[in-house]
Amino acid sequence: MAEVSPSRAVALAVVSRARRRDAYARELLRAAPEMARLSLKARGLASRLVLGSTACRGLLDAVLDSHLRRPRDLEPRVRDALRVACFEVMYLETSPEVSVFQGVELVRTVARRASGLANAVLRKVVSCDRPRVRSARERVTAALAGGVPVSVADVSLVAGMPSWLAVRLCASLPAPQAAAMALAQLEPAPAWVAANTGVCDAAQAYTRLRESGTAPVPVALPGSFLLEKPAALARSGLVGSVDVVVSDLGSQMVSRIGAPAPGTALLEVGQGRATKTILLENAAAALGGPAKVVAVDLSESKVELARERVSHGWEASVTSMAWDARLLDGPGLPRELDRSFDTVFCDVPCSGTGTMRRHPEISWALDPSALDADNPDGLPALQGRILEAASRRVAPGGTLVYATCSVLDEEGPAVVDRFLDSPAGRGFRREDCGRAPGVAAAPVPFQGMVRRWVLPSGDFASVPATDGPDGHFAARLVRRG
Numbered sequence: 001m002a003e004v005s006p007s008r009a010v011a012l013a014v015v016s017r018a019r020r021r022d023a024y025a026r027e028l029l030r031a032a033p034e035m036a037r038l039s040l041k042a043r044g045l046a047s048r049l050v051l052g053s054t055a056c057r058g059l060l061d062a063v064l065d066s067h068l069r070r071p072r073d074l075e076p077r078v079r080d081a082l083r084v085a086c087f088e089v090m091y092l093e094t095s096p097e098v099s100v101f102q103g104v105e106l107v108r109t110v111a112r113r114a115s116g117l118a119n120a121v122l123r124k125v126v127s128c129d130r131p132r133v134r135s136a137r138e139r140v141t142a143a144l145a146g147g148v149p150v151s152v153a154d155v156s157l158v159a160g161m162p163s164w165l166a167v168r169l170c171a172s173l174p175a176p177q178a179a180a181m182a183l184a185q186l187e188p189a190p191a192w193v194a195a196n197t198g199v200c201d202a203a204q205a206y207t208r209l210r211e212s213g214t215a216p217v218p219v220a221l222p223g224s225f226l227l228e229k230p231a232a233l234a235r236s237g238l239v240g241s242v243d244v245v246v247s248d249l250g251s252q253m254v255s256r257i258g259a260p261a262p263g264t265a266l267l268e269v270g271q272g273r274a275t276k277t278i279l280l281e282n283a284a285a286a287l288g289g290p291a292k293v294v295a296v297d298l299s300e301s302k303v304e305l306a307r308e309r310v311s312h313g314w315e316a317s318v319t320s321m322a323w324d325a326r327l328l329d330g331p332g333l334p335r336e337l338d339r340s341f342d343t344v345f346c347d348v349p350c351s352g353t354g355t356m357r358r359h360p361e362i363s364w365a366l367d368p369s370a371l372d373a374d375n376p377d378g379l380p381a382l383q384g385r386i387l388e389a390a391s392r393r394v395a396p397g398g399t400l401v402y403a404t405c406s407v408l409d410e411e412g413p414a415v416v417d418r419f420l421d422s423p424a425g426r427g428f429r430r431e432d433c434g435r436a437p438g439v440a441a442a443p444v445p446f447q448g449m450v451r452r453w454v455l456p457s458g459d460f461a462s463v464p465a466t467d468g469p470d471g472h473f474a475a476r477l478v479r480r481g
């Protein structure tokens, strides 16, 4: 009898490891020694099974529980195997016979006596749930073209996300965009990288990427590439040496929207691992030379990491420090922050709903109350507070950029509207992100790519779609002189 395939066995090992260690599935997938022994095709399937079964976790559990007499009795390792198999039956194109057979074998590898139960459950998934997904997908695909509404239930089922999140998504996005996002959620996300021009120019980055087997394809922004074989990047050493930074194209667009003029002062709030610091300096350099950047983050360990990364090419122009951005308008600021800046770029903590293809844990880990504007401990309150405090550091005539990787109104336009209505915000006016100097100076096709996502308000809001960038939001506010 045929055995369970290596890709499914590896997928189960990684999913179980993530549960036991309470770790991120994508990171374990990258580090898994078993992955290196798989063929490229098998690695692709293992990766889809791990990321997909993680992204749909709650929905798969509800499906499995509906077919079990005593769901609570299911051992965690059997549930892991059934989730992987259930995801394949419902969402992938594998024939039902193969996916059920493989699912039963997978369960047998962890609990021989549970194989009969697995067979019964997976057959029910084939007859009840697989057709539901297929018909929901047809309706969502029809909504993509426009003119047809999209239902919350279909978005939730097609994307494998909780219904409350689908409700918020459909309230934030026009139907064709909600449909495009739902259809893209369980597809592999494109892999973009940008050359770190502090270390190498676009031509050198291209050569190094090509020689390392990543099959780079230049995109409309010089130094930016789509990788056709992203798996080779991990072995290339180019990420560790910071010759390139891995960054979604939407994030690269936001960095051009925030691009400081050469030699001017920029305060970056929420520096994280310094990916945008490098992109912002790339953008300034493209305009003529680096900016003088002071960057803050609440997390000491991220500041350490950021310092190491910017030391590759930008050590002379970037200062990274640990500071709580909510205190940027208070007394006792360190000398580096007690001044005004030509640009203040706020990359605030957010739900990450624009990046769920890359971070599959997000949708089932999010607490809906964290998105309520009136929750004092929620994200919109934190984002508004950071924006307000950071606005005090903008010089007259200077620019304040507010950025998130969320697609939800509550964390984007609503936060900016509230700020502009507040006493601190009254001195600012909203400007068109598509006309930002860093965008206007970029090649015309890139300008078109950015402007495609600019809303009538002037804000930038990309939305995930198959082969498209992640969901990023940016508002550009100029302080009256």
Ligand SMILES: C[S@@+](CC[C@H](N)C(=O)[O-])C[C@H]1O[C@@H](n2cnc3c(N)ncnc32)[C@H](O)[C@@H]1O
Pocket: 269, 270, 271, 272, 273, 274, 275, 276, 277, 296, 297, 298, 299, 302, 323, 324, 325, 326, 347, 348, 349, 350, 386
């Ligand atoms: C969206 S991430 C930034 C990503 C980063 N800009 C990059 O490109 O890698 C938001 C960052 O804000 C930081 N943060 C959260 N609360 C903060 C606060 N009160 N003050 C400063 N930084 C904060 C987090 O540690 C996190 O690194």
